[in-house]
Amino acid sequence: MDFIKKLDGGFSVIDNLNVSGASEGKYGVCIIHCPNSTVSGVFTSNKVVAAPVKYTKNVIKNGVVSAVFVNSGNANCFTGEQGIKDCETLVNLVSKDLNIPFDEIAISSTGVIGRKMPIDIISKVAYDSISKLGNTAENSLAAAKAIMTTDTFPKESAVEVTLKNGKKVKIAGITKGSGMIAPNMGTMLSFIVSDAIIPADYIKKAIKKAADVSFNMIVVDGDESTNDTCLLMANGASGVEVVENDEIDSNFQEALNYLCIDLARKMARDGEGATKFIETNVYGAKSIEDAKLAAKSIISSSLFKSAVFGGDPNWGRIVSAIGYSGAELNPDIVTIAIGDESDDVDLVRNGEILAFDDTPYLERAEKIMQSKNITVNINLNLGEGKATAWGCDLTYDYVKINAEYTT
Amino acid sequence: MDFIKKLDGGFSVIDNLNVSGASEGKYGVCIIHCPNSTVSGVFTSNKVVAAPVKYTKNVIKNGVVSAVFVNSGNANCFTGEQGIKDCETLVNLVSKDLNIPFDEIAISSTGVIGRKMPIDIISKVAYDSISKLGNTAENSLAAAKAIMTTDTFPKESAVEVTLKNGKKVKIAGITKGSGMIAPNMGTMLSFIVSDAIIPADYIKKAIKKAADVSFNMIVVDGDESTNDTCLLMANGASGVEVVENDEIDSNFQEALNYLCIDLARKMARDGEGATKFIETNVYGAKSIEDAKLAAKSIISSSLFKSAVFGGDPNWGRIVSAIGYSGAELNPDIVTIAIGDESDDVDLVRNGEILAFDDTPYLERAEKIMQSKNITVNINLNLGEGKATAWGCDLTYDYVKINAEYTT
Numbered sequence: 001m002d003f004i005k006k007l008d009g010g011f012s013v014i015d016n017l018n019v020s021g022a023s024e025g026k027y028g029v030c031i032i033h034c035p036n037s038t039v040s041g042v043f044t045s046n047k048v049v050a051a052p053v054k055y056t057k058n059v060i061k062n063g064v065v066s067a068v069f070v071n072s073g074n075a076n077c078f079t080g081e082q083g084i085k086d087c088e089t090l091v092n093l094v095s096k097d098l099n100i101p102f103d104e105i106a107i108s109s110t111g112v113i114g115r116k117m118p119i120d121i122i123s124k125v126a127y128d129s130i131s132k133l134g135n136t137a138e139n140s141l142a143a144a145k146a147i148m149t150t151d152t153f154p155k156e157s158a159v160e161v162t163l164k165n166g167k168k169v170k171i172a173g174i175t176k177g178s179g180m181i182a183p184n185m186g187t188m189l190s191f192i193v194s195d196a197i198i199p200a201d202y203i204k205k206a207i208k209k210a211a212d213v214s215f216n217m218i219v220v221d222g223d224e225s226t227n228d229t230c231l232l233m234a235n236g237a238s239g240v241e242v243v244e245n246d247e248i249d250s251n252f253q254e255a256l257n258y259l260c261i262d263l264a265r266k267m268a269r270d271g272e273g274a275t276k277f278i279e280t281n282v283y284g285a286k287s288i289e290d291a292k293l294a295a296k297s298i299i300s301s302s303l304f305k306s307a308v309f310g311g312d313p314n315w316g317r318i319v320s321a322i323g324y325s326g327a328e329l330n331p332d333i334v335t336i337a338i339g340d341e342s343d344d345v346d347l348v349r350n351g352e353i354l355a356f357d358d359t360p361y362l363e364r365a366e367k368i369m370q371s372k373n374i375t376v377n378i379n380l381n382l383g384e385g386k387a388t389a390w391g392c393d394l395t396y397d398y399v400k401i402n403a404e405y406t407t
Numbered sequence: 408m409d410f411i412k413k414l415d416g417g418f419s420v421i422d423n424l425n426v427s428g429a430s431e432g433k434y435g436v437c438i439i440h441c442p443n444s445t446v447s448g449v450f451t452s453n454k455v456v457a458a459p460v461k462y463t464k465n466v467i468k469n470g471v472v473s474a475v476f477v478n479s480g481n482a483n484c485f486t487g488e489q490g491i492k493d494c495e496t497l498v499n500l501v502s503k504d505l506n507i508p509f510d511e512i513a514i515s516s517t518g519v520i521g522r523k524m525p526i527d528i529i530s531k532v533a534y535d536s537i538s539k540l541g542n543t544a545e546n547s548l549a550a551a552k553a554i555m556t557t558d559t560f561p562k563e564s565a566v567e568v569t570l571k572n573g574k575k576v577k578i579a580g581i582t583k584g585s586g587m588i589a590p591n592m593g594t595m596l597s598f599i600v601s602d603a604i605i606p607a608d609y610i611k612k613a614i615k616k617a618a619d620v621s622f623n624m625i626v627v628d629g630d631e632s633t634n635d636t637c638l639l640m641a642n643g644a645s646g647v648e649v650v651e652n653d654e655i656d657s658n659f660q661e662a663l664n665y666l667c668i669d670l671a672r673k674m675a676r677d678g679e680g681a682t683k684f685i686e687t688n689v690y691g692a693k694s695i696e697d698a699k700l701a702a703k704s705i706i707s708s709s710l711f712k713s714a715v716f717g718g719d720p721n722w723g724r725i726v727s728a729i730g731y732s733g734a735e736l737n738p739d740i741v742t743i744a745i746g747d748e749s750d751d752v753d754l755v756r757n758g759e760i761l762a763f764d765d766t767p768y769l770e771r772a773e774k775i776m777q778s779k780n781i782t783v784n785i786n787l788n789l790g791e792g793k794a795t796a797w798g799c800d801l802t803y804d805y806v807k808i809n810a811e812y813t814t
Contacts, residue, residue, distance in 0.1 A: 048730030048738050078726055078738060078760060113723025114760055226727050302709070303809055310810025316520025319485055320633050323455030331455050331485060353485060353521055396803045402710055403717025 003162040004255045010140030010156035011172045014195045015237035019139050021146030022129035026111070027073035027121055028146035029129040030174075033098060034193055037233035039065045039106070040204040042211045044228035050113075051076045051083030053227060055091075056106040063200045065233060066104040068191055069094050070147050071122050072176070074111040077226045086117040093123055097130050108189050108229045110149055110176065144174040147189055150401055151176050155266040161255035167240045169196035171256055175263040177270075188215060190230040190263060194242075196252065198234035202244040206256055207232040214260035217296065217389045218268045232256075268390035273397030276308050278390065280376040282327075285385030290327035292387040297325030298376055299391035308374060309393035313338065313365035315347045315355060318376060328382055335379040340371035350381065410569040411662045417547030417563035418579045421602045422644035426546050428553030429536035433518070434480035434528055435553035436536040437581075440505060441600055444640035446472045446513070447611040449618045451635035457520075458483045458490030460634060462498075463513040470607045472640060473511040475598055476501050477554050478529050479583070481518040484633045493524040500530055504537050515596050515636045517556055517583065551581040554596055557808055558583050562673040568662035574647045576603035578663055582670040584677075595622060597637040597670060601649075603659065605641035609651040613663055614639040621667035624703065624796045625675045639663075675797035680804030683715050685797065687783040689734075692792030697734035699794040704732030705783055706798035715781060716800035720745065720772035722754045722762060725783060735789055742786040747778035757788065 011019045011032070018033040039060050043053050059065065069090055076083050087107050095102040109117075129146065132139070144154035158172035177188030198206065211230055234242075242252045269277045280298045285291035298304060301321040307314040318336055322329055332351040337344055345364040347355040355361040368374065418426045418439070425440040446467050450460050466472065476497055483490050494514050502509040516524075536553065539546070551561035565579035584595030605613065618637055641649075649659045676684045687705045692698035705711060708728040714721040725743055729736055739758040744751055752771040754762040762768040775781065 046727060046730035047736045048726050075723070078723060078755070080739075080758075080760070112721070113726060114755075114762070115723075115764060226723075226730060302805075306806050306809030309806060312810060314519070316482070316485060316522075316633075319455050319520060320453060323453035323633060329454045348485070348521075351487075353487070355521070357522060394806055394809075396806055398709075399713050399716060399801055399803055399806065402713030402801075403719060 001254060001258065003251045004258050005160045007158040007160055007170070009137040010144065010158055010174060011193060012135055012137045012140050013158045013170050014172050014193050014235065016235055017193055017237070018133040018135055019143040020129045020132040020134065021142035021144070022125050022132060023146055024121060024125050027118070027125050028071065028148065029122065029125040030070040030143040030146040031094065031129050031133060032068040032143065032191055032193070033133055034233050034235045035066045035100065037065055037193065037235040038063055038198055038200055038203050039231060039233045040207050041229060041231040042207055044225055046226045048078065048226045050109060050227040051079055052087050052107040052109045053229060055084060055087040056108065056229065059103060059106050062103065064104055065106050066100040067094055067098060068106045068108065068231060069126070070108045070189060070191070072110050072147050072149050074109060074115055074117050075113045075227045076109040076117050078114040079116060082116065086119055089119055090122065090126060093126055094130070097127070106231060108227070110147065110189055110227050113226060140174065147174065147176040149176065150272050151270055153270060155263055155270070157259050157262040159255050159259050161251055163240070163242065163251050169194060169238045169240050169242060169252065171259050173259055173263055175267060177267045188228055188267060190215065192231065192259065193233045193235060195236065195238040196234050197236040197239070197241040199243060202242065202249065203232060203234055205244060206253060209253060210256045210260040213257050214264040217292070217387065218264045218391060265390050268392055271392030272401045273395040274392030275395055276393040277373050278308060278376065278392060280378070280389045282378045282380065283386045284379040284381045284383060286328040286383040287385045288387060289385070291385040293325045294322045294327040294378060294380065295387045295389035297321045299389045302394055305391070305394035308369065309395045311369040313355070313362060313369045315365070322378065327380070329380060330382065333381045335381065337377040338365055338368050339375045339377065340368045340373055343368055408661060408665065410658045411665050412567045414565040414567055414577070416544040417551065417565055417581060418600060419542055419544045419547050420565045420577050421579050421600050421642065423642055424600055424644070425540040425542055426550040427536045427539040427541065428549035428551070429532050429539060430553055431528060431532050434525070434532050435478065435555065436529065436532040437477040437550040437553040438501065438536050438540060439475040439550065439598055439600065440540055441640050441642045442473045442507065444472055444600065444642040445470055445605055445607055445610050446638060446640045447614050448636060448638040449614055451632055453633045455485065455633045457516060457634040458486055459494050459514045459516045460636060462491060462494040463515065463636065466510060466513050469510065471511055472513050473507040474501055474505060475513045475515065475638060476533070477515045477596060477598070479517050479554050479556050481516060481522055481524050482520045482634045483516040483524050485521040486523060489523065493526055496526060497529065497533060500533055501537070504534070513638060515634070517554065517596055517634050520633060547581065554581065554583040556583065557679050558677055560677060562670055562677070564666050564669040566662050566666050568658055570647070570649065570658050576601060576645045576647045576649060576659065578666050580666055580670055582674060584674040595635055595674060597622065599638065599666065600640045600642060602643065602645040603641050604643040604646070604648040606650060609649065609656065610639060610641055612651060613660060616660060617663045617667040620664050621671040624699070624794065625671045625798060672797050675799055678799030679808045680802040681799030682802055683800040684780050685715060685783065685799060687796045689785045689787065690793045691786040691788045691790060693735040693790040694792045695794060698792040700732045701729045701734040701785060701787065702794045702796035704728045706796045709801055712798070712801035715776065716802050718776040720762070720769060720776045722772070729785065734787070736787060737789065740788045742788065744784040745772055745775050746782045746784065747775045747780055750775055
């Protein structure tokens with residue numbers, strides 16, 4: 001895809017955009033100041049919805065935001081009416097300090113559920129963060145760091161895309177998430193800004209399409225969060241318009257998908273306690289939906305994830321996970337392969353088992369399973385559906401991190 | 408339920424029944440010799456089905472079995488035509504040695520998937536097992552031990568039930584299973600024999616009803632196996648008939664449910680690496696189905712299971728797990744409590760959070776979370792549906808056991 005060029009510097013590649021991050025103890029605040037941007041978002045489907053999700057869904061109905069406030073350390077979830085009041089307090093702070101309309105500010109939170117927002121300390125960190133707003137690569141990195149919880153590294157990505165009409169626009173984003181990551185997003189927050197001019201009707205479709213092939217295809221532990229938020233803003237700084245028109249936007253959509261997949265893969269790689277990264281490609285499924293089911297089922301299997309941690313080529317667990325995924329499957333014609341950077345070996349080919357005990361296939365598989373990057377390739381040989389999912393191994397440290405989180 | 412009396416001795420309480428178990432290395436064989444018993448079973452819903460499951464489904468179509476052969480150490484799954492031939496070889500061995508019809512012998516296997524059956528060693532252990540058949544408590548225990556894989560203790564249960572007509576019948580069973588335990592059974596094998604006379608039409612319904620409230624309500628890791636088998640046999644040794652008639656059988660069904668729940672709880676307690684046992688009771692759901700979804704979702708949450716291991720009263724993870732379970736939920740009216748043998752504390756009462764930081768509620772919750780037996784009680788306050796599910800914590804040892812299993 002030579003129309004997509006990766007860029008360094010995160011948000012700093014976008015003009016007319018200032019961001020910042022500040023932290024104190026476990027509390028962080030990130031500010032994204034993007035005046036008069038069109039906006040759309042996708043949110044958690046959990047029936048328990050955090051206050052900032054309710055609040056922000058309402059704000060973006062108008063289709064325009066000028067700033068996003070994000071805090072880590074407290075999810076402001078299951079906090080009743082006080083939770084919404086706390087959103088208003090923080091939004092008011094940003095509105096006054098940046099002199100932007102109250103109803104053009106989105107808010108997101110991540111952290112522990114069911115604890116009152118420590119509004120004093122978060123306000124203090126917010127003022128600190130706002131005072132640091134800027135357009136440098138350091139600003140972007142500080143923003144990505146401020147939204148981390150159990151993440152071990154900040155996650156940002158930026159691309160330039162050449163549209164079919166030759167014009168160029170940029171997209172940049174940051175994300176956080178490493179536990180409570182499930183299909184349909186898990187605890188992840190993601191904020192993406194493009195300098196394109198994107199009208200309301202297309203921006204909604206664009207982010208939905210991109211989230212479906214990226215954030216909705218990663219699994220760390222199968223727990224879906226109450227706070228998931230992914231916002232796409234377009235501030236128009238490039239002066240270039242992107243509309244829903246295959247002649248123009250297909251490159252933009254590809255680039256947005258690419259950026260979201262890059263961010264999603266970073267989250268999977270940073271899965272709580274992870275030592276290995278797993279990519280599962282399912283081909284030949286009866287439908288795309290079936291391919292997604294099978295790919296996510298493998299990535300979600302605690303047994304397979306434990307086997308990957310131990311470097312054990314126990315491919316029976318792959319077979320079993322496809323079998324209970326709900327996808328159509330004929331074991332007599334399936335092909336299962338695993339690979340890494342240097343090898344790729346069929347374990348089962350068109351239903352025939354190659355990797356019995358003491359075969360060279362199993363020996364090669366054992367070697368591959370020692371790798372830090374494992375790819376599982378499945379061909380169901382039933383149709384044209386294909387999908388890719390990403391995840392990580394299940395380790396002692398996942399348990400340790402989550403046994404110790406709140407107290 | 409004073410019509411149910413717990414008995415010791417497992418299968419030895421049933422007349423006209425001989426059982427045995429023998430092992431060599433990781434291979435075990437259990438024989439259940441129950442001439443001319445009516446039979447029914449429930450099996451895995453995984454689309455990858457092991458050879459012995461296919462074989463046994465066919466055998467029990469006639470409604471009569473005289474023996475069950477069970478081996479551990481190899482699942483005989485994904486083994487193609489050879490897998491069915493291996494079933495026939497082992498059934499033939501039992502048929503000749505015990506002089507019972509070839510088509511009245513069921514077979515079950517558990518162990519690694521995708522490896523050829525080591526038929527020589529399993530035949531050897533089978534002869535050894537057959538030579539030990541008998542009706543003692545030791546025989547029953549040996550049978551329960553022979554089917555273990557990663558189980559840490561043998562699981563058997565026996566009851567006597569007084570029917571509404573005053574007559575008495577007995578039910579006894581053994582089970583294995585500790586990993587790959589998911590709703591809809593996981594890798595579990597369970598064999599139950601009653602000395603009642605149970606006609607074909609009722610025996611089918613009886614085992615389905617009992618499995619739905621017991622084996623289908625435990626979760627260890629959410630991985631559903633390819634080999635799950637639960638068989639109920641009735642050898643009629645008591646001379647007492649049980650038919651589907653509320654006046655007579657409701658006590659029998661209650662007792663069968665009780666026995667299956669007892670076996671299921673033992674599996675959850677022996678979950679791979681488990682240090683704590685969790686029971687989740689959901690009341691007030693809009694439907695029984697909703698209650699089951701919510702109860703199983705909590706028991707399945709890796710985050711909550713890790714929190715239980717760490718003794719962390721992170722009840723936000725309970726809320727979140729109900730929220731993504733698919734069950735109807737109104738967070739504003741839900742009640743959430745946790746308890747152990749000596750205390751029971753509301754964390755959220757009718758939507759109001761009691762367990763904020765530094766409240767006595769949270770202190771009590773922290774103490775409860777140190778217990779080995781934790782009960783989660785949820786009232787959704789939406790209807791009459793209720794359900795109970797059982798599970799265990801997620802520990803370092805779960806990962807260790809499954810990182811090291813095959814190699």
